[in-house]
Amino acid sequence: MSRSLPSTDTAATSSDDLLVAHGLRRTNAARTVVDWLRAHADSSWTHAQLQESLARDAAVTMDRVTLYRLLDRLSEVGLLRCRVDAERVRHYQAIVDDAPSAPHFECKSCHRDLPLSGQLDKTNAELAQAAIAAIQALQTLGQQSLSVDLAVRGICGDCAPASKGMAR
Template sequence: MATRPSRKNAEAESVDPIDALLSAHGLRRTAAARTVLGWLLAHPDTSYTHAQLQMALSGEGTEADGAAVALDRVTLYRLIDRLTQVGLLLCRVDASRVRRYQAMPTSVHAIPHFECQSCHRDSPLAGALQANANDLERAAQSALAALQALGYQGMSMDFAVRGVCVDCATSAPDTAGVAA
């Protein structure tokens, strides 16, 4: 005779991973929170400004029953602030003082990225630094452990390299021979 799965097991199997993340971090599982976190987790290698995120989500905000999810500017600001405070999002401020948000994987202590000081493009460096990823991770864990020993809490690390990207460097006029 076949046994039916218990109701508790059926509920455990149907738990949405985004709902589980929100609950585990003490956040309400609202449609807006699911939409924002779901979008950022689906695009883990991209960081978004508030305006870029609002534009990207403008067509995404619907619940399972087709009802629209209100994601006005203030709601989105408050939501990304809460997601950042609990460590689900990484907030970086680039050279132009623009905030950019990206999903923060729980297993990662530092997300290396390059910020172009000319075009302000933000590019992940994880692939470029793959050979040194373990060294970077160990250094981040060591720094975070030292700060934690001093009493700091709820930390993440932002590893930013700033300069001029290849596209901007090759499109800039040659000024090497010009006297100032």
């Protein structure tokens, strides 16, 4: 579970206000990336996916290195959630309303990232409490800037050969 540094209602705050509140410069690139990711906050994006989507949807061509550095800075200050998958690829997602990260399923075959927030509603509260307890225990040991990311990895139903044609 990630937390952003300043406690602001990010859903109702402009990208300029968010950047200033987090100590970042208000550049056109930063505004574009923050606005685009906030508009697509229900999904996580790799660097390559984001670069392609910005070029296609926002007609913005951004240098690879500039985008990498910007994503790192935005993650560092708590505006984006950064998760590394089993293939060591980073996925970025906007943090809206200080919402905790939802558990997700990552398919080892097709590499789709499927959020499990709706499927695990009953256990989400228990998972959140376990994550909070783990963070609090580590904080008492002096650890800082902690986050918890629950990822379940396996083969999705679409990729599993045994599940094709079976009733679920």
